[in-house]
Amino acid sequence: MKFTKLTKVVLTASMVLPLAIAPLSVNAAQNNKSAVKTEKKANLKSQQFVLSKASDKIKKAYHTKDNKPMVYKAMFMADQPIVELTATKKMPSLRKTLYVDQQVNIKVGKVETLLNNKKAYKKAKTVLYSHVKGYGWVKTSDLTKGIFMSAD
Numbered sequence: 001m002k003f004t005k006l007t008k009v010v011l012t013a014s015m016v017l018p019l020a021i022a023p024l025s026v027n028a029a030q031n032n033k034s035a036v037k038t039e040k041k042a043n044l045k046s047q048q049f050v051l052s053k054a055s056d057k058i059k060k061a062y063h064t065k066d067n068k069p070m071v072y073k074a075m076f077m078a079d080q081p082i083v084e085l086t087a088t089k090k091m092p093s094l095r096k097t098l099y100v101d102q103q104v105n106i107k108v109g110k111v112e113t114l115l116n117n118k119k120a121y122k123k124a125k126t127v128l129y130s131h132v133k134g135y136g137w138v139k140t141s142d143l144t145k146g147i148f149m150s151a152d
Contacts, residue, residue, distance in 0.1 A: 045087035050114045051076070052105040052126055060100045062130070062143040068093050069142030071135050074104075082111060091135055097147040100130040103140065 072085040083106060107114055107124040114121045128140040 046084055048082055048084045048111050049127075050107040050109070050111055050121070050124070051081040051083045052107045054105075055103045057101060058103065060130075060145075061147045062098050062100055062132070062140075062145055063096065063148035064091065064094055064098070064142070065144055066093055067142060069138045071132075072129070072137040074129075074131075074137045080115070082115075085129070085137065088136060091132075091138065095148060095150065098135070098143070099133045100140075100143075101133050102131040104129050104137075 068090045071088050071091050073088050075084045075086070077083070083104065085106075106127050106129060107121060108127055109120065109124040114124055129137050130140045130143065132138050132143075
């Protein structure tokens, strides 16, 4: 039985192709499961708040002592004063000066109530968040003002 070059290539490809595709499909199924898990985790850590006030570009020095504050990723709505904060990780306990380049005031409470009711908006608690350059958004109360000075 004589085989041409084209026939040999087709036969070889038909034998090897299932072996090459099988591991990829298993990995894809595992990746889909892990993507669903991470999406559920992300939804649990996300919260919406009403944006009260935002600052322009600033440069203030802060540092952390021994606490490890939570770092958030912020998504700002373009058409409404709403910000969605998603917890990403904890900031490592750094022994260096951190610089803040923006700050926002956020009203804590139910978003729909605060947007529709002026009295509820005025009475709502205000929390200050700072954008730490290189990390993300951190609650300002978790930071210490000033540059870091090591104790000898």
